[in-house]
Amino acid sequence: MPRLIQALLATAALLLFTPAAHAQAPVVIADGHVDLGPRLVDGRWTLQIRDDTGDGPVWREPADVVLQIGDAAKTTVPNDPAYAFLGTPGSEVWVLPQVQDQRLVWPGWNTQDPSIAEVVGREVDWRLHGVTGPGRFELFLTGNFGTPQTIFSSGRPYPQETGVEAGTHVHGNWVFTAPGAYSLDVEMATADGRADRATLKVHVGPGDPATAFPTTSSAPPADTRAGPVEAQGVPWGWIAAGGVLVVALVVLLSRRARRNDG
């Protein structure tokens, strides 16, 4: 009998804590490991975020996640010509390093989910279609002797494309040049046409990350998503700061489309 109750409780707990496909409010992740990567969900090629910050990995919809970059990430551009692309020496930048810093979220990207093994081919095309935010965005790798190798830069024309080899897991340096809310319009696709595009939400510096972004995104009906987030109030401060940007973001999110051949 106690065993039965235990089992029932466990099931209930599972139901409660198994992350729903769409959480009520975005999950703010400020430290620990996450990866952006493709999976097959109900047979559909889907771009999701693997969240390793809890006891086991959980895959989340990008719309349900905000990556928060705290001030531990704040540093200054070194006086080194190799890093001039980040700004003038001494200017402030927020850097999520290629190698884990316990105080910060550590975002990477991977093509290792077993569900895609059969369909992925040699590599996945990773595209950046645009970035909105108060500053610039740079994603680069640091080579052997400190030579930076740019993967994406908001200073370059869109779309930008890089390849992620099948079955790999990579980390890079994510740099933002001003505090505030950023939306990265990203896509991962296979050579034979499976593709999914999503908005990766990143919040830099002070302010409430959960309210820095419009909360109504893709799938579920509005009533399941209202409540807590709305109740916290409209983020007037950020809207004022962002101005037109937030409007652009709403447009961007609402036109988030999913193409799928699988």
Added chain:
Amino acid sequence: MRAPLRATASLCAVLLAVTACSSTGSRGDDGLSVVATTEILADLVRNVGGERVRVDSLVPPGGDPHSYEPTPADAKKVAKADVTFTNHLLLEEQRLIKAIDANAREGTPNVSLAEASETYGAHVIPLVENVGLDVLWLGLRVRGDGKQRGATRTSEVRLTATAVEGPGKLVAYLTESLGKPVVYFDSGDGLSDVDSTTLPPAAHTHLNWAFTAPGTYRLTLRAALVNGGEEVRLGESTFTFAVGVDPTGIAPTVLGQGHTDLTVDLDTGELYTFNDRAGGTTQDVVPAAQAVIEVPNKAITTVPDDPRFAFLGAPGASVHQLPQAVLGKHVHGEIDPHLWQDVRNARAYAELIRDTLRTADPDGAADYDRNARDYLARLDELDAKVRETVAKVPRQRRHLVTTHDGFGYFASAYEMTVAGFVVPNPAQEPSVEDVRKLTETIRNLKVPAVFMEPNLAQRGSVLTQVARDQGVRVCLLYGDSFDERTRNYADMMRHNAEEIVRCLA
């Protein structure tokens, strides 16, 4: 544009041709006119097409497809052709591909074999852009939750280098985001408490692993779990590295590709290697004593003239280094074009050629089928013969040093390694560093011979000079074309296998 998309486009061209050509029958009295870019492709077409086709190769006998520029006469040949075959953009000179695309008659099949043959089962290798990155990606990791040892999320794992044996220094260091190096372990100034690092539970990090002289190294790492002030001792293991030397026989498992972490397991207390095999989605454990980590000569790099890296040695000194980041080793979306060096790929080419000819000349379908069947059987025998021949060379001597990077498929198919080459593409000029790297590769591996390609005699002067300086033989492998002695693909592959045995065994 991705390769498979182009492949699809090529197949579409073939399908279009069904309707375009079947009724009119463009085949003239002297047979179906086929133009191929290289002699090797022309030979495959001849074997499948038999007497029904007349084949011309644009690159002349002994010419180098990487540098051959088309003439007006070539454009004319292409314009008259009923079918054109190219290999792949990165093999032929771009102007050659353009001449074909611009002059091929509308509606005639124009097939890029390398890409389209993938659907016929060809094995394709991504094009390596930076060989220095085409090595094992080696990191550090902590696995398990260690709850039974009292570990919490705030615990730390201390990893200390307690011994290094080897002919030179071993330095493990991280170059931080903005270019500053941080040393984890450095055997150059003796090992002490500073040769240690702390990692959080579930940590995973990547480092540069530098070695200042070639040879075998053994690194002993000791792990401890730190809970607040209390330190719980975990295991100790010795990891072996084969730096610049052949790893065969040092330990049962050679770790030379993909991704490996030297891993502390908080649950078992052990230290072992934890490996992602290339392209896989699963990981496996290999105990430290069962594994040897390969640091090949392509990992040779030069210490920069930057005081922050003085711990590696004097500026300009040579070190073997596994890099902290390997992204960028391949050219996005591109493939190594030399597919035919694997006979099974030539088989896929032959099948694609058969289907293309059948479409262009349906009346000859039965002939093409029969010719292809015979030729495929001969290719199967050839593949077995090449494999059996190369197997006579002891594994630890199966190193290829060549003029250009044209033998990746041969090495992959017949279990050899590409130890080095003068330059990746014969159209490039070698730098002083390229020559030094080549010299060190020959010396470190003690290879008895290097291989020149007959059509690259000019480029071969660097290879010949280095070989003479090192006192090793210069042998001959056919890469991208024939010469006056070897006039067909099967002879070329047989020669290559026999030459490898003659010069390396």
